[in-house]
Amino acid sequence: MPDTSHEIDAIRREWGTRLLILGHYYQDDSVLCHADVRGDSLELARQAAASTAERIVFCGVHFMAESADILTTAKQTVYMPEAGAGCPMADMADITQVEKAWAHIRKYGDDWLPVVYVNSSARVKAFCGRAGGSACTSSNAPRVIKWIMEQGKRPFFLPDRHLGENTAHDHGLTDAEVAVYEFREPDGGLTPEALRNCRMLVWSGFCPIHAVFSLERIGQIREENPQAKIIVHPEAPKEVVRLSDAHGSTSQIMRYVESAPAGTHIFIGTESHLVRRLAAQYRSRLTVDVLRTSICPNMARTNTQNLLKVLKDWPDRNIVRVPAAVAAEARLCLDRMLSL
Numbered sequence: 001m002p003d004t005s006h007e008i009d010a011i012r013r014e015w016g017t018r019l020l021i022l023g024h025y026y027q028d029d030s031v032l033c034h035a036d037v038r039g040d041s042l043e044l045a046r047q048a049a050a051s052t053a054e055r056i057v058f059c060g061v062h063f064m065a066e067s068a069d070i071l072t073t074a075k076q077t078v079y080m081p082e083a084g085a086g087c088p089m090a091d092m093a094d095i096t097q098v099e100k101a102w103a104h105i106r107k108y109g110d111d112w113l114p115v116v117y118v119n120s121s122a123r124v125k126a127f128c129g130r131a132g133g134s135a136c137t138s139s140n141a142p143r144v145i146k147w148i149m150e151q152g153k154r155p156f157f158l159p160d161r162h163l164g165e166n167t168a169h170d171h172g173l174t175d176a177e178v179a180v181y182e183f184r185e186p187d188g189g190l191t192p193e194a195l196r197n198c199r200m201l202v203w204s205g206f207c208p209i210h211a212v213f214s215l216e217r218i219g220q221i222r223e224e225n226p227q228a229k230i231i232v233h234p235e236a237p238k239e240v241v242r243l244s245d246a247h248g249s250t251s252q253i254m255r256y257v258e259s260a261p262a263g264t265h266i267f268i269g270t271e272s273h274l275v276r277r278l279a280a281q282y283r284s285r286l287t288v289d290v291l292r293t294s295i296c297p298n299m300a301r302t303n304t305q306n307l308l309k310v311l312k313d314w315p316d317r318n319i320v321r322v323p324a325a326v327a328a329e330a331r332l333c334l335d336r337m338l339s340l
């Protein structure tokens, strides 16, 4: 690809503080080096909310840019370099299915409170805001679950089954106390007894990038390299999380690596761009490896070419604008999360 760095830098200088470029950690270094702020979903949502920039360019996927639009004012405009970069996990929670499920489960208890992972559409967040629930990220999911359970309510967690199950386990719930709502099956594939008796309900969506980490690979590492440490993201299946040495959000993984004693060999189960960046950053002190190569193709759709194009032409089709009524309700659950 031709080097576009000089052109991008010149446009950034020209716009100054009127422009904010946000870059998710799963982006390639060639894109991330142009970001004013790098972060995980929570950090970038906070930065968008605090920004006064006229234009925000979000190098990430669609639900993140939607959240940025919801958290900013009507005078600010959010763009994506690649308008088609979506998230298959977010797409697994369709608002019509979610509302149908909500009506169904409320026949078996009026003590549910929804909690939606930020990796979800604005319409699903609006549903959550309307119903009095909160959004969460992988960093603060435990805090949000605690907030719900301390009110004597039962969390209806969506769309990520694995983050839901792992957070429930961290909170002390047993597997038998957590039911999975299979969104492709009638009534979620659950009996009335299961819905009445469970203490938490999780939607059966998942992230294909984090679902690939396996028990076999962990077993192989334990055999070949018993001193090595393994840390995985909580979007990985619960069996994998439980056999690992640690689990945590992107920021927590970064802190784990940063504080590891010199000479430690660490295998990381998350998106590979992040792992490779950490491997390069700590090369002189640690050995950092991917648990398995796993790249998010949607994150990889943003590149320096489409970043430059959006900065030069500001095409309307790259604007992410959530309808005002949806944004107002979605904001309720995002604000609730940011205040917890």
Ligand code: SF4
Pocket (backbone or CB within 6 Å): 061, 086, 087, 088, 089, 090, 119, 207, 208, 209, 210, 271, 296, 297, 298, 299
């Ligand atoms: S890594 Fe997974 S959750 Fe994140 S954007 Fe890609 S598919 Fe969605």
